[in-house]
Amino acid sequence: MDVRPTRSPAMTDVARLAGVSHQTVSRVLNDHPNVREQTRLRVRAAIAELGYRPNRAARALVTGRSQLIGVVAQNSTLYGPASLLAAFEQAAAEAGFAVSVGSVGRLDRESIAGAVERHLDQRVAGLVVIAPVASADDALEDMPDGVPLVTVDGDPARPHALVTVDQAAGAKLATDRLLAAGHRTVWHVSGPVDWYDAAGRIVGWRAALEAAGAEVPPLVPGDWSAASGYDAGQMLARMPEVTAVFAANDHQALGLLRAFSERGRRVPQDVSVIGFDDVPEAAFFIPPLTTIRPAFDAVAHAGLDLLLAQITGVSTGSERVVIAPVLVDRASVAPA
């Protein structure tokens, strides 16, 4: 008897123990219908006894498909992407898939292409790209066909499967809320304009203003960071006519809040502010921030559904899902 450092049991080991062929074990594992109940139980018992665990690599080799889904996202501690990723992993786990992340430092074409490459190397079953900027879409142009792909927050004009938050609707919600409070117009501190998210919010903001017949003030550009919100606030605080600001995200809103506070403009008495994202801390800003909440878990679930549909061949991969955000009213808005 040679006792070697026990390698983990393979299908044949289970088969031998259960007194059947390896193929029957395979059938049990894959819930094949034509297996006698008694046999099935015997095999199950053998599996449990040995602590057998199917070798995914072997399966992937023969089927050509792994149980891995790749997610490409920006290397990001931004609240939005982080929430998306978490929600997505949760949903994927329920469906029996693992999620491999490929975060990229910047969302330029090269970085994205690199991350996609790394995933294709792993023979992922499908790919989710959180691609909020145009350059990311470019990188997807030369994706090999046949790889299930879903874009999140990508170019709404692309012919790919896509899940997005309805940015424009959210922006409209915010703008209308401020207008309804009696403000003559609403200023907007935007995100980086090459992000679709930012662009959509700008569109919605402008549309709401125009629909209400309000003047459209110049756009104040930002870059999602609290710092850029602060800078914008430093400027806006000097203009007495500014009484309502819609910030493209909550962090920028935080910067705004601080700038206004520094310059003695009270929120909401002097200036009303609305943000976007509903980060967990938003309720504890000074004052508590009224904001727009995108349903990240709905986005994640929708994205996974679309992807699984493609993986299983049910779908051709051109559906799109748009998730409507909601307004969360807190204390940063007051009548003009």
Next chain:
Amino acid sequence: MDVRPTRSPAMTDVARLAGVSHQTVSRVLNDHPNVREQTRLRVRAAIAELGYRPNRAARALVTGRSQLIGVVAQNSTLYGPASLLAAFEQAAAEAGFAVSVGSVGRLDRESIAGAVERHLDQRVAGLVVIAPVASADDALEDMPDGVPLVTVDGDPARPHALVTVDQAAGAKLATDRLLAAGHRTVWHVSGPVDWYDAAGRIVGWRAALEAAGAEVPPLVPGDWSAASGYDAGQMLARMPEVTAVFAANDHQALGLLRAFSERGRRVPQDVSVIGFDDVPEAAFFIPPLTTIRPAFDAVAHAGLDLLLAQITGVSTGSERVVIAPVLVDRASVAPA
């Protein structure tokens, strides 16, 4: 000639094109030394021409090791874990590994065990568990041997490879800073006490107080959330004697700030506050928050190094690395 839907090229295809055997292709791919330079070039050219991409599943099957590293983390949009994950993926990518995430809703034994199982199913080459609570460690007890494992922020007493931030040192830094500003003592709003991070910060805080001969006030427990900081602040603000508070993280500090502001206690004139984490927005709190910055990317790199050492067999897996945090001075501390 049968022209079938072109399957992706395999090693033999490359071999045929280059006029060598598949084994030689394999050698080139794995940087084997004994290959003539000219041959190597021919093979490389063939690889490029076909757009060949090695099949990881096949390789994993024969070597028994994948190029996948599993990370188990809390389903978390908490800044700390999110940063860690991002930094970790970056480091892993550089080393040619992909990262599969398994986020868990709660850090109880069952959830962790489940996530670990899912990863073992994928035959990961190694596992990183961000396990800041005792229950997580329990789950690791019955890990099969032989799987390289590194714990991040886990139980310092465990005999496993471990990377932690020196929580106590950070807490001491904060406490000393407040003491040095002339405060008689420092109150502490802690994180959940079953988290090692929180426990370590409590230890450091208490030690610093005792070393300075200062009175140790009762501990105010929190749960990392801004809400818990707010609640704590509501209480502390009623006590005139409270002039210095060390919050276990920045979000709790934010809650404190808001509670103090509501109750008319000015920060830093009436009360000084220090946080922990240095979240990107901390500079834009009102006032800008003095805080402790743990070097997340250093943690991630150290963790990966430890893991790779185990994977390559260089290490036995009992090393530990402790990362020292630094104090970031801003505007939430003033003399008593």
Next chain:
DNA sequence: GTTGATCTTGTGATCGCTAACAATGGGCCG
């Protein structure tokens, strides 16, 4: 009791790669 259909199980080939070993050829030494 045979026939044919259906259920159940087994056999062998195969996926794409690496490990182990064998074979070839050139250079160097005595």
Next chain:
DNA sequence: CGGCCCATTGTTAGCGATCACAAGATCAAC
């Protein structure tokens, strides 16, 4: 010039699963 060593390349055998096909068992119907 024969022999030995080393560099280089090829051959063969798996890794552990699925797939395609075949074979035996079972059962209903005639």
